[in-house]
Each structure stands twice: as C-alpha cells, then as structure tokens.
Amino acid sequence: MILYKKIKVDGENRVMDKIAVLIPCYNEAKTVKKVIEDFRRELPEATIYVYDNNSKDGTDEIARQAGAIVRYERKQGKGNVIRSMFRDIDAECYIMTDGDDTYPAEEARKLCEAVLERDADMVIGDRLSSTYFKENKRPFHNVGNVTVRTLINMIYKSKIRDVMTGYRAFSYRFVKTFPVLSKGFEIETEMTIHALDRNMGVENVIIEYRDRPKGSNSKLNTYSDGARVLKTIAKFYKNYKPLSFFTLVAFLLTLLGTCFLIPVLVDYINTGLVPKMPSFLTAVFIYICALQSFFCGLILQTIVNRGKQDFEINLNKYTDKYKELKKGEENENS
Numbered sequence: 301m302i303l304y305k306k307i308k309v310d311g312e313n314r315v316m317d318k319i320a321v322l323i324p325c326y327n328e329a330k331t332v333k334k335v336i337e338d339f340r341r342e343l344p345e346a347t348i349y350v351y352d353n354n355s356k357d358g359t360d361e362i363a364r365q366a367g368a369i370v371r372y373e374r375k376q377g378k379g380n381v382i383r384s385m386f387r388d389i390d391a392e393c394y395i396m397t398d399g400d401d402t403y404p405a406e407e408a409r410k411l412c413e414a415v416l417e418r419d420a421d422m423v424i425g426d427r428l429s430s431t432y433f434k435e436n437k438r439p440f441h442n443v444g445n446v447t448v449r450t451l452i453n454m455i456y457k458s459k460i461r462d463v464m465t466g467y468r469a470f471s472y473r474f475v476k477t478f479p480v481l482s483k484g485f486e487i488e489t490e491m492t493i494h495a496l497d498r499n500m501g502v503e504n505v506i507i508e509y510r511d512r513p514k515g516s517n518s519k520l521n522t523y524s525d526g527a528r529v530l531k532t533i534a535k536f537y538k539n540y541k542p543l544s545f546f547t548l549v550a551f552l553l554t555l556l557g558t559c560f561l562i563p564v565l566v567d568y569i570n571t572g573l574v575p576k577m578p579s580f581l582t583a584v585f586i587y588i589c590a591l592q593s594f595f596c597g598l599i600l601q602t603i604v605n606r607g608k609q610d611f612e613i614n615l616n617k618y619t620d621k622y623k624e625l626k627k628g629e630e631n632e633n634s
Contacts, residue, residue, distance in 0.1 A: 316625055319346035319412055322392035323368070324381040328399035329357040333463060336366040337396065340407035343412070349389060350399070351381045358397070372541030379482035380489075386475045392416065392626075394470040403467040407507040411469035414503045421474040421500035422491065427509035432462075444529070448489060451533055455541070456496040461504045464488045464529070472625075473618045477611065486532040493533070495625065497540040498611060542604055546597025550590040557586035 321339045325332055336348055350363035350370050364370045369386070371382045382396070393415040403425060414420040428445060449463045474495070482490045495502050538545045540546060552631045561583035564576050574580055 317347045317389065317391035319343055319348045319393045319395060320389050321395045321397065321408075322382075322385045322389070323348065323363075323399045324353060324373075324378055324385070324398055324401035325350055325355060325359050325363065325537045326353040326376075327355045327357045327359060329355070329359045329362055331401035332359050332363050332399045334364045335401050335405070335467060336368050337401050337449045338401075339395075339397070339408060340367065340467050341394070342405040342408050342437045346395070347391075348387065351385055353377070353381050358447045364544075376481075377483040378485050379480055379487040382487050383480040386478060386480065389475075390472070390625075391475075392472060394472075394475055396466065396468045396470070398466045402510055403491040404508050404510070406504065407467075408469075410505050411467075414505060415469050415471050418503070419471070419501060420469070420503045422495045423469040423503045423505055424462055424492070425465050425507040426461040426504045427507060428462045428463050429504075429506045430508050432509045448529055448533065452489075452492060452496070455533075455537055455544075456493075458502075459504075460492055460496070460497050460502070461506075463492045467507060471501075473615060477615055482532060484528060489529050489532050490536065493536045493540065497536075498608070498615075540604065542600035543597040546593045546600070550594040550597070552585050553590035553593060557583045557590065560586065 313344060321343065323332070323335060328335075332350065336350070339346065339348055343472065344541060348368040350368040352359070352360040352363070352370060352372050354374065354376055360370050360372070371384070373384045385396075386394075392414050395408055397408075398404075407425065411425060414423040428449070432445070433522045445462070445464055452463050453460055468488075468491070477498075478491065478494055480487065480490070494500075560579045563582065564574060564580045567576060568574055
C-alpha cells in the first residue's frame with residue numbers, strides 16, 4: 301500500500317501524502333498511543349504526524365513507539381503548532397485531531413471523503429449536534445460553544461454547527477493559503493472565520509464526542525481561553541468586515557451624542573438660548589467621531605476588498621499547483 305509519494309514541490313523532491321493526520325500534543329501520554337492506533341486502523345493509507353509542544357510526560361517517545369512521525373514545536377500554544385504543521389506538510393487531505401482521545405477515528409473517513417471526493421476546503425467535525433452536551437462535564441464550555449457559534453453565524457449569515465471543534469479536515473489549498481495569526485486555542489475560531497470570509501467550501505459532518513478518560517486533564521481554561529476566543533471574534537469582525545464594524549461604532553457614537561444633544565435642544569426650543577454649551581460641544585465632538593468612524597470603515601472596506609482579490613489570485617495559484625502535483629502523481633503511477 302502506498303502511504304506517500306515523492307513529487308516535485310517548489311522545484312524539489314518532497315513527500316506528498318495522500319492523507320496526513322495531524323495530532324498536536326501537550327502532555328498526552330495517557331491517550332496518544334490509542335489515538336495513533338485508532339487512526340492507523342481507520343486510515344491505513346494515512347501518514348500520522350505528532351507535533352510535541354514541550355510535553356514533560358514522554359508523549360513524544362510513546363508516539364514514536366506507536367509508529368507516528370514525531371516533530372517538535374518549541375513555541376507554546378496550539379496555534380503555533382498548527383502553523384508549523386501547515387507549513388511543513390504537503391498532502392492531498394489533512395485530518396486535524398486532538399491527542400486526548402475525545403474524537404472518534406471511526407468518523408475520519410467521512411471527513412476525508414468530503415475533501416477528496418466533494419472538493420470541500422474545510423470539513424468541521426460537528427460535536428454539538430450529537431453527544432457533546434451529554435458527555436462534556438463542563439457547563440461553561442457548553443454555554444461558550446453555543447455563544448460563539450451563534451455570534452459567528454449571525455455575523456456571517458452562515459450555518460456552522462460547531463465553531464470550536466478540534467476535529468477537522470482540510471484541502472491542500474486551504475492549508476497553504478491560511479495565515480495562522482492565533483497562538484493558542486482560539487485557532488479553531490480563526491480557521492472558521494477565515495473559511496467563511498474567503499467563501500471557501502465548508503461542510504459539517506456530525507461526529508460522536510466522548511469526554512476525556514480519567515487521568516487525562518484538559519489544557520483549556522474556561523474563562524481565560526473563552527475570553528481570548530471572544531476577543532478573536534471581535535478582532536476578526538473588525539479586520540474582515542470593517543464597514544459593518546465601524547458603522548456599528550458610528551451608530552453607537554451617534555446615539556451617545558444624541559443623549560448629550562437632546563437637553564440642549566429642549567432648552568433651545570423653550571428659551572431660544574443654549575445655556576449648556578459644554579454639552580453642545582461634547583455632542584458635536586461625538587458626532588464628528590461618528591463620521592470619522594464611518595468613513596474609516598469605508599476606506600478599510602476598500603482595502604479588505606482588494607485583499608480578497610489578491611487572495612483569490614493566490615488561491616488560483618495554489619489550485620493550479622495542486623493540479624500539477626496531482627498530474628505528477630498520475631504520471632508516476634502510470
């Protein structure tokens with residue numbers, strides 16, 4: 301069975317995997333072996349990569365003995381690990397999962413088929429439509445997942461079912477055109493927003509979810525990581541939809557300015573005088589800020605639209621490059 305093919309990539313011979321299973325790990329010694337064995341059983345044609353993120357419990361040695369290719373990312377944080385994975389590995393289809401054995405390998409084939417057969421760019425392993433709320437024992441995580449999903453679907457008018465799942469599949473062109481900016485667990489939210497904003501093909505596949513086994517501890521902090529995710533949504537809303545964001549700011553400033561102006565107008569109507577000059581000047585200043593905010597949004601939206609044009613050109617280049625790689629693969633096999 302062919303697990304990989306050597307194909308020319310960027311003028312040099314590099315490994316092009318059919319399917320690459322990516323497992324970022326930090327202190328997952330209790331579960332990583334089972335995860336590797338499960339994915340090898342379900343996807344025997346896949347190459348399994350474990351990226352160790354400064355584990356202190358021997359996760360890397362256990363993964364190596366289980367047959368995975370082990371690499372290291374010294375900068376702490378899941379986002380940093382994903383950046384290295386996406387930069388280093390070339391594959392037709394990428395499966396990203398966690399090393400904590402919460403995501404079933406039995407569902408991996410469904411995610412791969414969406415990429416390889418239906419040309420999806422990102423496939424989301426949807427936990428929230430199945431067993432997540434029953435299995436997950438952290439109620440604030442449940443509330444946070446629903447809140448984040450609602451916010452993103454409202455902003456982008458989308459139907460994403462699970463924004464923060466760590467079980468996903470990606471196409472080659474998604475991986476090579478996704479600019480990783482987040483350093484930590486907010487990376488999943490960033491991926492979702494990027495795919496929606498760039499109009500890439502996204503599918504939801506319902507998966508079963510199981511809570512961590514006893515002795516395996518979550519690295520997530522409900523409050524600090526939740527706050528970072530909400531901050532990420534606000535940041536990307538501003539960056540990706542500046543006209544909408546700054547129009548909202550302008551509207552709020554206009555309401556605030558009107559609150560200062562109304563008493564001034566009431567006095568002027570009753571007396572013909574403006575005795576509350578500080579309030580009047582404050583209202584005028586706030587209205588000017590509102591106008592500046594609106595025009596700032598217009599200018600930034602023009603820049604964002606140009607960025608989208610450049611992205612489409614870059615996306616076409618990687619699509620052509622992928623076709624060349626596939627053609628080279630077919631020539632090697634013939």
